[in-house]
Amino acid sequence: MARRAVFLLASALCAGLAPFLAAQENGPLVEPPGPISLDGVEVRSYQGQDLSSVNDFRENSIAGVQHVDRDRYRLAVTGLVRTPLALRYQAVLDRQRYTKVVTLHCVEGWSVTVLWEGVRIADLLADAGYDRGATTVIFTSADGYSTSLPLPWIVDRDIILASRMNGVEVPAERGFPFVVVAEDRWGYKWAKWVTGIEVSSDAGFRGYWERRGFSQGGAYPDPFVQ
Numbered sequence: 001m002a003r004r005a006v007f008l009l010a011s012a013l014c015a016g017l018a019p020f021l022a023a024q025e026n027g028p029l030v031e032p033p034g035p036i037s038l039d040g041v042e043v044r045s046y047q048g049q050d051l052s053s054v055n056d057f058r059e060n061s062i063a064g065v066q067h068v069d070r071d072r073y074r075l076a077v078t079g080l081v082r083t084p085l086a087l088r089y090q091a092v093l094d095r096q097r098y099t100k101v102v103t104l105h106c107v108e109g110w111s112v113t114v115l116w117e118g119v120r121i122a123d124l125l126a127d128a129g130y131d132r133g134a135t136t137v138i139f140t141s142a143d144g145y146s147t148s149l150p151l152p153w154i155v156d157r158d159i160i161l162a163s164r165m166n167g168v169e170v171p172a173e174r175g176f177p178f179v180v181v182a183e184d185r186w187g188y189k190w191a192k193w194v195t196g197i198e199v200s201s202d203a204g205f206r207g208y209w210e211r212r213g214f215s216q217g218g219a220y221p222d223p224f225v226q
């Protein structure tokens with residue numbers, strides 16, 4: 001009796017395992033991951049305009065791709081402000097959002113046109129209570145990168161800090177969690193992996209590439225070497 005029970009149990013187990021064993025023989029059950037995992041379907045045209053792909057950029061960052069932990073992330077808004085801020089990722093996302101189609105031109109000669117979505121930097125600065133006499137905003141990043149842009153220009157042009165591109169979350173390769181959409185400025189003004197926004201009166205501040213000879217204003221298509 002006991003032997004029969006063991007036999008039945010063993011048969012049942014084998015029958016149960018059979019489909020899994022068969023699947024194993026037919027190859028892996030999971031598709032191999034693509035080059036960049038996106039959380040949705042990328043938008044490739046918007047209001048009749050063709051968009052580039054999130055993958056059309058050339059990754060040439062100063063210290064390679066940064067992987068920022070979304071739970072531990074804080075966006076610091078500091079400098080000439082009444083109340084310095086340290087905003088969680090979600091706290092930034094929860095604000096009023098804006099979209100724009102903007103082209104990034106890298107000094108290497110390539111460009112990408114993308115539908116960007118994010119928050120107005122001016123809104124973040126207003127929350128911190130910035131000094132109206134300040135001239136400059138300095139951006140700092142997880143990889144030690146830095147660059148600056150004129151404060152009045154950021155306010156007047158509704159410059160955004162983007163968390164989505166072509167309808168998907170900005171991937172690590174493109175600057176997760178936030179990238180500055182510095183329209184009409186060369187690509188080196190588009191800080192990726194932004195961790196700090198500092199309000200300053202140092203209009204002559206020179207960031208990573210500016211210290212290495214790139215123009216401080218960075219206006220496109222003006223010459224970028226001074």
Ligand SMILES: Nc1nc2c(c(=O)[nH]1)N[C@H]1C(S)=C(S)[C@@H](COP(=O)(O)O)O[C@H]1N2
Nearest residue numbers: 057058059060061062106141145187190192
């Ligand atoms: N933090 C950080 N942001 C950065 C850079 C960088 O090296 N580090 N490179 C800049 C340059 S030169 C360009 S053209 C754009 C786009 O770079 P990508 O093609 O490497 O994404 O990001 C800009 N922002």
Ligand SMILES: [Mo]
Nearest residue numbers: 106107187188
């Ligand atoms: Mo660039």
